[in-house]
Amino acid sequence: MESARITRRRFLRDSARAASALALSAWGLQAGQKASHAQELTFPVERGASLRVLRWSQFVTTDRPIFEENARRFTQRTGVPVRVEYETWTDVQPKAAAAANVGSGPDIVIGFFDEPHLWADKLVPVTDLAEYLGRKYGGWFDVCPQYGYSPQRNAWIAIPIGAPGVALNYRVSWVREAGFDPDPARFPKTTDEFLRLCRALKARGHPTGFALGKAVGDGNTWVHWCLWAFGGRAVAPDNRTITINSPETANALEYARALYETMIPGVAGWLDPHNNRAFLAGEISLTNNGISIYFAAKNDFPEIAQDMNHAFFPVGPVGRPTELHLFSQAYIFSYTRYPNAAKEFLRWVMEDTQYGRWINGMLGYVSHPLKAYTNLTVWRSDPKALPFRDAVARMLPHSYAGRPGPEAARALAEFVIVDMFADACTGRRSVRDAMRAAEDRLRRIYRG
Amino acid sequence: MTRGVARLLTFQLPLAAFLVFLLFPFYWMLVTALKPNRDLYNLALNPLWTWSPTLDHLRRLLWETHFLPWMKNTLVISVGATALSLATSLLAAYAIGRLRFRGSGVLGIAIFLTYLVPPVILFIPLSRIVSGLGLWDRPAALVLTYPTFLVPFCVWLLLGYFRTIPQELEDCARVDGASRLQVMRYVTFPLALPGILSCLIFAFTLSWNEYLYALVFLSSTDQKTVPVGLATELVTGDVFQWGPLMAGALLGSVPVALAYSFFVEHYVAALTGALKE
Amino acid sequence: MGRQDGPGFPKVTAGPLQAPLPGVRSGQEALGRLVESHQALGWVMVTPALALLAVFLAYPFALGVWLSFTDSRIASPGRFVGLENFRYLAGDGVFRLTVLNTLLYAGVAVVLKFVLGFALALLVNREFRGKRFVRAAMLLPWIVPTSLSALVFYWIYDSQFSVLTWVLRAAGLVDRPINYLGDPNLARAALIAANVWRGVPFFAIGLLAGLQTVPRELYEAAAMDGAGPWSRFRWITWPLIMPVAVVVTVFSTIMTVGDFQLIWIVTKGGPANATHLFGTLAYQRAVQGGFLGEGAAVAVFVLPVLVACVAVAYRTLRRED
Known part of the structure; x- marks a missing residue:
């Protein structure tokens, strides 16, 4: 369980499993091991049932028609009408919070990160569905039970839907100019080599750009990657002991400072959309982002789409991928009058015919949580989308090494880790002071 | 000659400066709404102009989103909330300011204090009430909750106006045999028109712009208001659809501004006339 | 303010109304009696407003205050913890910074809005060609939904x-991009400017309406007595628009202190919490983190701050009387 001591030769799955031992010990599923004889499962839909589904509004225009088509077929098959409501992805949480507090609202919510754990005891357990899906589709990736399973309820309370993944976006020709191989398979694989690349890019007048403002997606993903790559962790697995003030964190911050020198001025104020624009304008050569830049480029800047590619984040001294991606899950409020219909709907959405069509239609924006879906056609259609395929496989939960829950939600919402990196990078604070400030804030949040 | 220079310095230049300051963002919206996406990120181009204007964003806004239904909802909700607030405030302000019954002073303060409550924290408890009354996802939820931040302001503004109207005017009318209702209708309210107008603009605008309650209390796509609807359909992940967003912002505000300009001149003229006689 | 019903106001209005003859019982008479009775009519007239505020504001507010004394989280009632949340906040660096941010933001923005709004009201309170256009145009910033105008500023302040920056560069005034939102003080200034932009019309229209009520005859009389523009302003305009000015300032102060959307869209409270206001912090803690009790406490803290701000604004303006 001492994941700080994990050695390089250990494989991704082992270490992630070690980190999630708490969740796994109560889980008892051993997903993926008895993959073969998956029995069909259906939930007896209540008579006269109808469903309201609240979800994030689409990242890509092909998403919504497919999702609604799936819902329509569900209605045809079961006779259960489904009404789908959309909100901007950051606005799902306040609506769900009001619904949880009031005890009425949508039956199913498809939200992000900790949401189900903020109102865990208001949700319908979905262990049967989660285990069934895991059995049938080759098992969940290791991060999934950490997000979907609630130790407090001793049950799965949410069904992982997938991760809008984040990868390194880079300009092929400039990487080549800088003397590196632009093939994603040979892109720098270690943090050291990556830093050399960034410096070479900057030296040629093509700075990098990584958000250090309150960018929910882009800011959080890269700083957590960096922190974990050097073995730093906000909190110990007991979810109480704050472990941020450590030599590992200091190394991560020193590394980030070096990286910051290769960045374009202004990143300290960047929110999520900034790097998209800077990249498309050719102001930066390298950034971290979802596949959205690539799609904007395909539509309006074909020459940039031609000249860009994606790669995994490099691996740091801990010797295994330490990525963070946005993570979406669906959960059912227990005030629903039709829990079976709701489960049946989620089952329907996650079965291969529907889920495959949906994920394929999202063109690589969202990657799958179930191992069998690694074979979906979307991951073969465009080689440039390939690095997004493994987002869920390579990620750790944002609460690492603790558990998702109100404390982790709040640490994320308050950008404690992002601020620590921004403080250290911009020189507002020394590395030591930045760590101490973060430690202080985390202590207050976890009240450890 | 010198008068001309003086006018330039004390009037035209400052006014021009104000207009640039206040209108520049709108110019920016307009240019953005007409710019093709390609030019949006091209640093080599002059950002203040576009050489290849396009109506694509407008088309997208009007035909690929529910913009028109949203406009209608917002209009209905804003008119409803404004009418309700104005009617209740007018009565309350007149009672507190003019009738001076026992407890009116305390009431005035109490109504004022209610305005100090920030909506950010109200919406969670409030959602329980809205749901208890069966108003969830219905425009009535907003028509009834918006007055919570409109009424206190309107009452206080109107109180100020009623105070500027000499009591003697009312007393004279009473002596001439007018009933109290007639006095209100023909003397006090017309004289308070500028105040009523300010309330109207204030209430309508705040209803038009409100985001948090509209987000939480309405759900169906075709029930939404303009600000929430635009955000839902035109912010896709970390990509803002700048063109349609800005087109929506413009289309959503310019008609209202025109309506206001009509109101402003109409009432100001009426008022000046009333005072001159 | 507004309660002049002290001594010196005995003439009230009861004068002209004769008590209705006893014994007359028709409904119309009863109505008439109601209309002429200050006590009853007063209460009847305030009831609709009070009912609305009681149900949709006072009650949820009471719930909110109660929450601030509990450790409740979203969807769990929590238990009474007394002043624990407040004690916690008092020792919280982010919260203390938020208090300072709020005072700075509201103080600077309100003063600027008042000065600019008044100047604008004076400018347009006259006849000139294009008056209609100008008066309509000056309202635009106030009309456009904040969620959208905030996006515009978000872009106007882009680092690249x-x-x-483009204009300043073209004019040769700067040679590199300005980091508007990455530097704490620049970010504060940028947000204040955006808030002022949005708030100036509110002051201008309120004060313009006030100016319109000043009878022309007063100016003409004063001019005949040889009063210059300054004394006319000081002794006629200022006292007469005072009630409106107080109301507008006080309410703008409240709205500025309670600002949420602009900050949330442009900086989310960053960089390094330099632009957090009470609203954004309460939202972050109560809704995003689920610590409902603590978020409510942040919001409840607004009350004393608002009362202080309002008292200052009120005193400053009233001192002139």
Whole structure:
């Protein structure tokens, strides 16, 4: 369980499993091991049932028609009408919070990160569905039970839907100019080599750009990657002991400072959309982002789409991928009058015919949580989308090494880790002071 | 000659400066709404102009989103909330300011204090009430909750106006045999028109712009208001659809501004006339 | 303010109304009696407003205050913890910074809005060609939904694409991009400017309406007595628009202190919490983190701050009387 001591030769799955031992010990599923004889499962839909589904509004225009088509077929098959409501992805949480507090609202919510754990005891357990899906589709990736399973309820309370993944976006020709191989398979694989690349890019007048403002997606993903790559962790697995003030964190911050020198001025104020624009304008050569830049480029800047590619984040001294991606899950409020219909709907959405069509239609924006879906056609259609395929496989939960829950939600919402990196990078604070400030804030949040 | 220079310095230049300051963002919206996406990120181009204007964003806004239904909802909700607030405030302000019954002073303060409550924290408890009354996802939820931040302001503004109207005017009318209702209708309210107008603009605008309650209390796509609807359909992940967003912002505000300009001149003229006689 | 019903106001209005003859019982008479009775009519007239505020504001507010004394989280009632949340906040660096941010933001923005709004009201309170256009145009910033105008500012303050930077560069005033939102003080200034932009019309229209009520005859009489523009302003305009000015300032102060959307869209409270206000912090803690009790406490803290701000604004303006 001492994941700080994990050695390089250990494989991704082992270490992630070690980190999630708490969740796994109560889980008892051993997903993926008895993959073969998956029995069909259906939930007896209540008579006269109808469903309201609240979800994030689409990242890509092909998403919504497919999702609604799936819902329509569900209605045809079961006779259960489904009404789908959309909100901007950051606005799902306040609506769900009001619904949880009031005890009425949508039956199913498809939200992000900790949401189900903020109102865990208001949700319908979905262990049967989660285990069934895991059995049938080759098992969940290791991060999934950490997000979907609630130790407090001793049950799965949410069904992982997938991760809008984040990868390194880079300009092929400039990487080549800088003397590196632009093939994603040979892109720098270690943090050291990556830093050399960034410096070479900057030296040629093509700075990098990584958000250090309150960018929910882009800011959080890269700083957590960096922190974990050097073995730093906000909190110990007991979810109480704050472990941020450590030599590992200091190394991560020193590394980030070096990286910051290769960045374009202004990143300290960047929110999520900034790097998209800077990249498309050719102001930066390298950034971290979802596949959205690539799609904007395909539509309006074909020459940039031609000249860009994606790669995994490099691996740091801990010797295994330490990525963070946005993570979406669906959960059912227990005030629903039709829990079976709701489960049946989620089952329907996650079965291969529907889920495959949906994920394929999202063109690589969202990657799958179930191992069998690694074979979906979307991951073969465009080689440039390939690095997004493994987002869920390579990620750790944002609460690492603790558990998702109100404390982790709040640490994320308050950008404690992002601020620590921004403080250290911009020189507002020394590395030591930045760590101490973060430690202080985390202590207050976890009240450890 | 010198008068001309003086006018330039004390009037035209400052006014021009104000207009640039206040209108520049709108110019920016307009240019953005007409710019093709390609030019949006091209640093080599002059950002203040576009050489290849396009109506694509407008088309997208009007035909690929529910913009028109949203406009209608917002209009209905804003008119409803404004009418309700104005009617209740007018009565309350007149009672507190003019009738001076026992407890009116305390009431005035109490109504004022209610305005100090920030909506950010109200919406969670409030959602329980809205749901208890069966108003969830219905425009009535907003028509009834918006007055919570409109009424206190309107009452206080109107109180100020009623105070500027000499009591003697009312007393004279009473002596001439007018009933109290007639006095209100023909003397006090017309004289308070500028105040009523300010309330109207204030209430309508705040209803038009409100985001948090509209987000939480309405759900169906075709029930939404303009600000929430635009955000839902035109912010896709970390990509803002700048063109349609800005087109929506413009289309959503310019008609209202025109309506206001009509109101402003109409009432100001009426008022000046009333005072001159 | 507004309660002049002290001594010196005995003439009230009861004068002209004769008590209705006893014994007359028709409904119309009863109505008439109601209309002429200050006590009853007063209460009847305030009831609709009070009912609305009681149900949709006072009650949820009471719930909110109660929450601030509990450790409740979203969807769990929690238990009474007394002043624990407040004690916690008092020792919280982010919260203390938020208090300072709020005072700075509201103080600077309100003063600027008042001065600029008044100047604008004076400018347009006259006849000139294009008056209609100008008066309509000056309202635009106030009309456009904040959620959208905030997006415009978000872009105007972009670190690479800022049109401001472009103009300044074209004019040769700066030679590199300005980091509007990455530097704490610049970010504060940028947000204050955006808030002022949005708030100036509110002051201008309120004060303009006030100016319109000043009878022309007063100016003419004063001019005949040889009063210059300054004394006319000081002794006629200022006292007469005072009630409106107080109301507008007080309410703008409240709205500024309670600002949420602009900050949330442009900086989310960053960089390094330099632009957090009470609203954004309460939202972050109560809704995003689920610590409902603590978020409510942040919001409840607004009350004393608002009372202080309002008292200052009120005193400053009233001192002139």
